[in-house]
Each structure stands twice: as structure tokens, then as C-alpha cells.
Amino acid sequence: MGITEDIADGLAKDAIEAADRLGDDRVIDEVSRTLSNTSQTTQEAFLTAVRVRLAERRARGVLLSFLKDAPEAPKPD
Incomplete structure (x- = not known):
């Protein structure tokens, strides 16, 4: 990865x-909002990584x- x-x-x-x-999913939302203020590219990569990791967990x-x-x-014998 880059x-x-x-x-x-x-x-x-x-x-x-x-x-x-x-016990608070808002943490992820707040981190995402913080990233969106400085780097939309990083925010998109972050949200993709979150979705992939949570999908794997499920x-x-x-x-x-x-x-x-x-x-x-x-x-086997």
C-alpha cells in the first residue's frame, strides 16, 4: 500500500x-470529520479501511x- x-x-x-x-461509534465519525477538514483523500482511505476491518470482523x-x-x-491414522 501507499x-x-x-x-x-x-x-x-x-x-x-x-x-x-x-462503547461509542462516534469516535470513528469524529476522526472521519477531522480528516475531511484537511485531506479528503485520507478520509476516503480511512473510511474504506474502517468498512473493510468491520466487514472482516462480522x-x-x-x-x-x-x-x-x-x-x-x-x-488421520
Whole structure:
């Protein structure tokens, strides 16, 4: 990735962690608004990274729920 995407992804990760810790999704919105005042390009990369990370979290939850109910795979002899 380029510097913009790298910075935006790191910021997205930190913002999601802060929102989780505080129980307040407005953290992500405020960071996004702050970015929009200085760099629309960085804001767009940030929002994309947030969406991708949250989508992965939801998808992993679905995957884990399937695996939780799955029988154990047979062990090779």
C-alpha cells in the first residue's frame, strides 16, 4: 500500500479499538470529520479501511459460528 493507505489503515484500526473500548461509534465519525477538514483523500482511505476491518470482523463471527457447531474432523491414522 501507499503512505496514504498505510496511515489511514493504522488510524482506522486505532479508531475501531477506541470505539470498542469506549462503547461509542462516534469516535470513528469524529476522526472521519477531522480528516475531511484537511485531506479528503485520507478520509476516503480511512473510511474504506474502517468498512473493510468491520466487514472482516462480522465475517469472522459468521465463520466461527459455523465452526462452533461443526463436528470434529476425523484424525488421520
